[in-house]
Amino acid sequence: xxxxxxxxxxxxxxxxxxxxxxxxxxxxxxxxxxxxxxxxxxxxxxxxxxxxxxxxxxxxxxxxxxxxxxxxxxxxxxxxxxxxxxxxxxxxxxxxxxxxxxxxxxxxxxxxxxxxxxxxxxxxxxxxxxxxxxxxxxxxxxxxxxxxxxxxxxxxxxxxxxxxxxxxxxxxxxxxxxxxxxxxxxxxxxxxxxxxxxxxxxxxxxxxxxxxxxxxxxxxxxxxxxxxxxxxxxxxxxxxxxxxxxxxxxxxxxxxxxxxxxxxxxxxxxxxxxxxxxxxxxxxxxxxxxxxxxxxxxxxxxxxxxxxxxxxxxxxxxxxxxxxxxxxxxxxxxxxxxxxxxxxxxxxxxxxxxxxxxxxxxxxxxxxxxxxxxxxxxxxxxxxxxxxxxxxxxxxxxxxxxxxxxxxxxxxxxxxxxxxxxxxxxxxxxxxxxxxxxxxxxxxxxxxxxxxxxxxxxxxxxxxxxxxxxxxxx
Numbered sequence: 001x002x003x004x005x006x007x008x009x010x011x012x013x014x015x016x017x018x019x020x021x022x023x024x025x026x027x028x029x030x031x032x033x034x035x036x037x038x039x040x041x042x043x044x045x046x047x048x049x050x051x052x053x054x055x056x057x058x059x060x061x062x063x064x065x066x067x068x069x070x071x072x073x074x075x076x077x078x079x080x081x082x083x084x085x086x087x088x089x090x091x092x093x094x095x096x097x098x099x100x101x102x103x104x105x106x107x108x109x110x111x112x113x114x115x116x117x118x119x120x121x122x123x124x125x126x127x128x129x130x131x132x133x134x135x136x137x138x139x140x141x142x143x144x145x146x147x148x149x150x151x152x153x154x155x156x157x158x159x160x161x162x163x164x165x166x167x168x169x170x171x172x173x174x175x176x177x178x179x180x181x182x183x184x185x186x187x188x189x190x191x192x193x194x195x196x197x198x199x200x201x202x203x204x205x206x207x208x209x210x211x212x213x214x215x216x217x218x219x220x221x222x223x224x225x226x227x228x229x230x231x232x233x234x235x236x237x238x239x240x241x242x243x244x245x246x247x248x249x250x251x252x253x254x255x256x257x258x259x260x261x262x263x264x265x266x267x268x269x270x271x272x273x274x275x276x277x278x279x280x281x282x283x284x285x286x287x288x289x290x291x292x293x294x295x296x297x298x299x300x301x302x303x304x305x306x307x308x309x310x311x312x313x314x315x316x317x318x319x320x321x322x323x324x325x326x327x328x329x330x331x332x333x334x335x336x337x338x339x340x341x342x343x344x345x346x347x348x349x350x351x352x353x354x355x356x357x358x359x360x361x362x363x364x365x366x367x368x369x370x371x372x373x374x375x376x377x378x379x380x381x382x383x384x385x386x387x388x389x390x391x392x393x394x395x396x397x398x399x400x401x402x403x404x405x406x407x408x409x410x411x412x413x414x415x416x417x418x419x420x421x422x423x424x425x426x427x428x429x430x431x432x433x434x435x436x437x438x439x440x441x442x443x444x445x446x447x448x449x450x451x452x453x454x455x456x457x458x459x460x461x462x463x464x465x466x467x468x469x470x471x472x473x474x
Contacts, residue, residue, distance in 0.1 A: 021086060021324070022156050022342025025238040027247070029160030032167035033314070034231045034248035039170040039259055041123065041307040042224035044300065047264070048279040050224075054217025055208035055273040056200045059264045061217035062224075066256040068428075069225045071421040072385045075392035075411050077249025080232040082399055082406040084241035087325025088232040089388045094329065096391035096398075099463065103456030104449060105387040106326045110351070111448070112226070112380040113319035115373050117312055117355030121145060122362055124308040127301050141359050148313045149352035152320065153345050156237050159317045166310035173303045174259055177284060181266030184291055191292055195270055203272045215431055219438055222428060224260070226381045227311065230318045237321075246409050319351035320344055331459065376448050378441025379432055382425050383449050389421045 051058045076089060085091040087106060094102025125140035151158040180189065187194030200206060207214060235245035267283045270290055277286040281297055282304070288296025324344035327337035336347045361369045396414055399407055411418060432442040 020339040020342065021237050021321075021344070023237055023239055024155055024157040024342065025160045025234055025244075027239065027244055029157075029164050030231060030235060030238050030244045030248055032164045032171075033160070033234055034251065034255075039167075039174055039307065040224065040227055040311055041120065041304055042226070043260065043263070044284050044304050044307055045282045046220065046224055047267075048283045050217040050220030051264070051268065051273055051283055052279050053209060053220065054213045055204060055206070056268040057207045057214045058217045058221070058268060058273075059261060061214055062221045062260045062264050065218055065221040065225060066260050068222075068385075068421060068424045069228065070256060071411075071417055071424075072388055073228055073249055074409070075418060075421070076229065076232050076388050077245055077409040078407065078411050079388075079392055079395055080235060080245045081242050081249075081408040082395075082403070084236045084245065085325065086233060086236040086321040087329070088229060088236075088322075089384060089391065090322060090325060091329075092391040092395060093387045096394040097387070099329070099331065099460040100453055100456035101387060101391075102329065103326065103331045103459065104452040105384055106322050106331065107452050108377075108380050108449060109229070109384055110319050110322045110326070112377040112384075113315040113322070114351050114354040115358055115377050116226075116315045117145075117319070117352070118358030118362060119374070120308045120312045120315065121355065121359055124305055124312070127305045127308070130301070138359075138363070141356075144309065144312060145352060145356050145359075148309070148316050149348065151313070152316050152348045152352075153343060155341065156317075156343060159313060160234075162313045163310060166306055166313070169306050170303065170310065173306075174263065177287070178258070178262055178266060180291055180293070181270060181287060185266065185269050189291065197269075199269060199272050203274065208273065216435060216437075219428065219431055219435065221260075222381070223378075225256075227314060229384070230314050233318050233321050242408055249409055316348065316352055316355070319355075320347040323347040323351060330463065331456070372444065375441045375444040377445065378438065379429065379445035380448075382428050382432075383445065386422065386425045389418055389425065393418050393422075 047058070050061060054061050076092075079092045080088060083092070083095070087094075087102070090102045090106030090109065092102075093105045121141045121144050122137070124144055125137040128140045129135055129137045148162075151162060183189040184192045185194060209216075231248045232245055235241045235248070238244040263284075267278075267287055270287055271278060271283070275286060277289065281289070282300060284303075285297045285300035288300060293299065321344070323332060323336055324339070324347045326332040327334060327347070336344070336350055338344070338346050358373060361373065365371075392411060393415060396407075396411065396418075429442065432438040
């Protein structure tokens, strides 16, 4: 008999109530994780490359990619509110498409997160090393890894508290930046004249590098949105998973609009897009310096450090829960499935260990192995979004037929916008293939996806054979 939304939880489809994981996250934790999740180091630093490529049209790039992300999060929210699970989209893909899809999406995302831990640890260490010259960067990597691995080992509430305060600091910083920037644009900030539309239209025009520059900016903006999915993973360990994820997802639209699109508008209005400081020091630090804020560069270094540490914390948490979910469905090493004190501690250790090993690779083979790892995860988010859209297309019809009362969150204009999202993801992958800088990432990510899909399909067939043989043998 086929699985449906109304069947009891099985090994493949575990309900939160039957999970040994704790419910230590409060609504305030989830709310701040959702808010802080959209404010990462990719926005504060990585957006500079997008601005250099697209010019003022980066506003359009972030608006277009933000719209795609809103659709993805709405679909993910619909499925997660109906069936909260620590494996989030991996569980949904498993139920909708098949175990091979859940296996592929889950382990791809796990790889993305653990490599991300290494990137963030290295970035954070470099900032602290700049403040304390003479101290080895590896020492700071070790300190940060020990802090966040240790906090995640102790209790899920520790993860929630760290993220709560990290998010509060990031939100405060971005709010202050937007207020100062808006005052400067209006010409009411002391010592600053209103720039008008000079930088938007007169430094080579709104599209200084043409459509090609806009497309490069679009790809750069997509990379900045990674990490939003963590809130649906965390929801499974909250006091009220259904209402928690519903509230978090429903506020995605204005968060993305204000934080990303608003920030880009402020930056390209106040600064020439081709100002060297935008890429050299980061666009936010460049704006603060332009506004005459004392120590603007160092202020942004503190904010970026907070963003990096927040991402480390979230990635260790997310990767450990994804690994635990996969193992609980028979799609990973059983040794990682042990839970004690409501925490999958072995999964936390394994995810942290791989992240630390990736840091070592970055020191030993900075231009070979680590670069290959970075390329391998370059398009993972797009593949995951594709699985999310395909899963929602199937599960929404199933829910409408069998359990419509569980549709607490609904995707807008279904199925039209779901198909639009799939087309957008496919278009972004095509763009990656057309651009020289991202083509290697596309091929590497595609190779990883194919390899995992093959392994997952072989496991699925083997499990099906065992299931067919079981009754006969009994």
